[in-house]
Amino acid sequence: MAISKILIVDDSATDRFYLTELLEERGYQVVALESGEACVERAASIAPDLIIMDIIMTGLTGFQATRTLTKDPATSKIPVILCSGKLQITDHAWAEKMGAKACVIKPIAKADLTAIIDKLG
Secondary structure, eight states: OOOOEEEEEOSOHHHHHHHHHHHHHTTOEEEEESOHHHHHHHHHHHOOSEEEEESOOSSSOHHHHHHHHHHSTTTTTSOEEEEETTOOHHHHHHHHHHTOSEEEESSOOHHHHHHHHHHHO
């Protein structure tokens, strides 16, 4: 699967801007949302090839939203990368259990994100 459209989900405007700039520089089409609820509601209609989602958000967390997406037939095939500035070793295992394909720490290094996207694509 070639990745061309990426959905960013983060309650931080700064992080959404940073990731949008980084990904658009590489030629990806980017859609950004600011909550897990918005992601769950709109992911199927946006139809991204990949979702990059913050874990710690007000309301629906990245873990909860990922679990919901992976259980919905309309969105279950969309790979999710979870990210957080407060990532711990147990978060990686929990992210995998929720259905995420990768888990990265913020600030996300361009090379690390590029390598994960290339691997998933």
